[in-house]
Amino acid sequence: MNRYLKNKWKYAIILFFVTFLITLTLSPHINEGEKESNSNQSDHDIESVRSSGYWSLTRIHIDNNWTVTSGKSWCNYEDGYYVIENVTIDAQGSGSGIMVENSNDPFIIQNCTLINSGSSSKNAGIFINRTKNGIVRNNTIKNNFKGVYLLEYSEEIVVDNNTFIDNENCAIHLYVGCVYNEIKGNNFYRNKYGIAINSGPYSPCDNNTIIDNNIEDHLEGISISDCSNNKIINNEIINATWYGISFAAQSRDCENHTVIGNKVSESDRGIFSDSFFSKVHNNFTFSGNVIKSNDYGIYLREMYNMTFSLNTVTNSKYVAIQFIYLEDSSVFGNYVNNNTSTAVYIVNGKRSMVYNNDVSDNLWTGFHLINVDDSSFSNNQIINNSGNGIFMDKCNRIGFGYNNITDNRQNGIFLESPCEAISIFLTNISNNIGCGINITQSKSIDIIDNYIASNSFCGIGINGSASIIENIIWKNGEGEIEEQVIMDKGGSALLLGNTIGHLTDTDGDGLTDYEELTQYGTDRLNIDTDLDNLNDAFEIKYGTDPLDDDTDGDGYYDGIELTSGTNPLDPDDYPGRIEIQGETEDKDDDDDGDTPKPSVGVPFIFGILISLASIGAISVIFHKKRRNTL
Incomplete structure (x- = not known):
């Protein structure tokens, strides 16, 4: 029995050591398999993040190094553009969320959320400096010092269809030499300033376009100072505490701004301009704007060669224009x-x-x-x-x-x-x-x-x-x-x-001037308006038309018909016609085939005209001769 127990314990100890040795032998292979499996899972997670579009970062800084940046999981190179997309950046109160500097390479920043930049003058959700050829679109930019800040000769940047909320200073700010940029289709809510374009002490920000933006609840909607050739088109601005759209000429004259089709309402001043130090605004165009329900509609100072057309200004509390x-x-x-x-x-x-x-x-x-x-x-x-x-x-x-x-x-x-x-x-x-x-x-x-x-x-x-x-x-x-x-x-x-x-009765025709102008339409300065040899008042009494020299249209002046004894109201009764056996015929007394002469008893002037028959002039009597006089 004791021998049996001793043998049992011996086998158990041997089995334990054999199992331990096998485990030590297989352990490296198991770890390698786990590492490979974990590695594959990690790669899958990266692809999954890339496709689903979620990165949480503190900031991105591009300083003419896009080729390096494109190797990051949150940046791609597609169709000739470097694309940063689907990134959420909380700058945690320091610096800017995304900074792009000294770049000419085309780029796109899209579908990102940028919050909590630092509070210095250059801090923004997106800061672009000395850069060209960029698109900033479909982003949400909120609670920063500035939303998008274009500084120093940034050109051909499109800021499109973004939402700006509760930024402490400007939602969009262009400063010093920023030209040929486009700001379109954005929505702005409760920022201090909507869009500000300033030249600063150096170079103006010219030839920019601001179009189709919606700007609500700001101190100023759109403000431009010391710049030229900018276009402000089809924007809607609601509830600007100061100015819906404003211009200032401080360090230089401002020229050739175009302001078309904008709507400004519920603001202190719909559109405003001011100038300092003898500077002026020249060649501005304001057309088709609707300025409604503001305290003051439009206030423009120092405007030269301006075109101001087709604007609607209604319901202003104080002076409209x-x-x-x-x-x-x-x-x-x-x-x-x-x-x-x-x-x-x-x-x-x-x-x-x-x-x-x-x-x-x-x-x-x-x-x-x-x-x-x-x-x-x-x-x-x-x-x-x-x-x-x-x-x-x-x-x-x-x-x-x-x-x-x-x-x-x-x-x-x-x-x-x-x-x-x-x-x-x-x-x-x-x-x-x-x-x-x-x-x-x-x-x-x-x-x-x-x-x-x-x-x-x-x-x-x-x-x-x-x-x-x-x-x-x-x-x-x-x-x-x-x-x-x-x-x-x-x-x-x-x-x-x-x-x-x-x-x-200025002309003495028997009608007062008031009657002539308001009732009959006759000439208050002419006794015979239609020149038919009948007084205007007589024609009205007799029934002929004082505005028509031939009321019945038979070819004879009304005055001649009355003098000849015919009816000026009957087209079948005219001078030179006689009655034969109940019928009216034209009579030719001298059998010369000429137009009939008037009957006996016509005024002396008709006798004179009859004497002209031998030279073929008798037709003057019986055929209408306009502006004839008796």
Whole structure:
């Protein structure tokens, strides 16, 4: 029994040592297999990350070393571009998320999230310096100091379809010599500034395009200073605390900016420009913009050779449009309505044309002009404003023609002291609450060929000097003749060829000028409008048409028919026809085959004309000869 137990323990010990030796022998091969398996899994994970697009990094810095960078798992080279994509970078409050410097190689940064850059002036979600040929698209960039920062001669960079949220300074900033860049289709929310382009003290940022962006809740939407040739097109800006779109000329003149099709609403100022140190804005174009529900609509200072057209400015809390120092510019086709203060306010304007604008339904003056010289205002609709239609102070050498100035709550046109060499012509000035035209202490005012009617206080009030020529002035005040033109003490006027009062009969034809113009359409200055030898009033009484010299169309003047005893209202009854056996025939008394002569008893002039029959001139009598007289 003891021998059996001893042998059992002996076998157990031997088995243990054999198993231990086998394990030691196989262990290296097992570890190698595990390493190989782990290696294969690691490679699979890298490919999986690359395809799924998730890397979490602290920052990326490219300094003209794309070939090295492209070896990283988060950067590829595709179709001629180095592509960084699907990266989330938390810069953890230090530096920039992605920095690209000193590069001319085409690159794309896309589908990335960049947050928490440092807070120095150069820190951004994406910082691009002295670099060309890049695309930044479809990224989310938030909680950085700046979103995308292009610095020092960065060119041909496209920033497209990104979302910028809560960046501390500018969402996009271009500074010093950044040219030919495009910013398009981005969304901006609650950044301090949306898009800022500045030249700095060195080189301007010119020829950039800002298009189709949506910018909400910023201090400023788009701001450009000391630059030229930039385009701002079809952007929408909502709730800018300061300016929706702004321009500043500080260190140099700014030229050739184009601002088209933008919408700005709920901001302090929709569009704003200012200048310093005698710098100006030159050759700007503002067209087709909609500026709605802002405190101030548009304020532009130092604008020269500007085209301002087809803009809509409505529901401004204060002045809708202000031009301060406007020269050699065109303002046309704009719609300025329903603002709660003055519609268009121009101070220090020269050599400009303002035409085809609709300035109506504003709660103060339509056009307010101060120190405006050598300019023209034509074909404007100035209707139903709560102040004056046009107010002028210290203006000289201005022409107002073909305007419609009606239904304003004060004067149609008010010339405050002193204005000189103002011409008002061919304009409808009617139904205003004050005077049609009110002139105070101004001189050399020409008022020519206007329709001035039904203004509540007077037609024309003069405390100065004026020439009033060939106007229609009636039904103003209570309609009394003395209310049509009122000259205050010291006022003087040359009155020539006017119709003053609605009972006036200027041509003495028996119709008042008011009847001729408003009922019959006849010429108030001509007793015989259609030149058929019949007085206009007689024709209306008799039943012939005072605007047609041959009412029945039989080829004879109405006047000749009446003188000949025929009916000017019957085309079958005309001079030279006789009745034979119940039928009407033409009679040829001299059997010479010529046109019949008139019957006996015609006036002496017909006798003279008959004597011309021998030379073939008798046809003058019986065939219509326009503009004949008796």
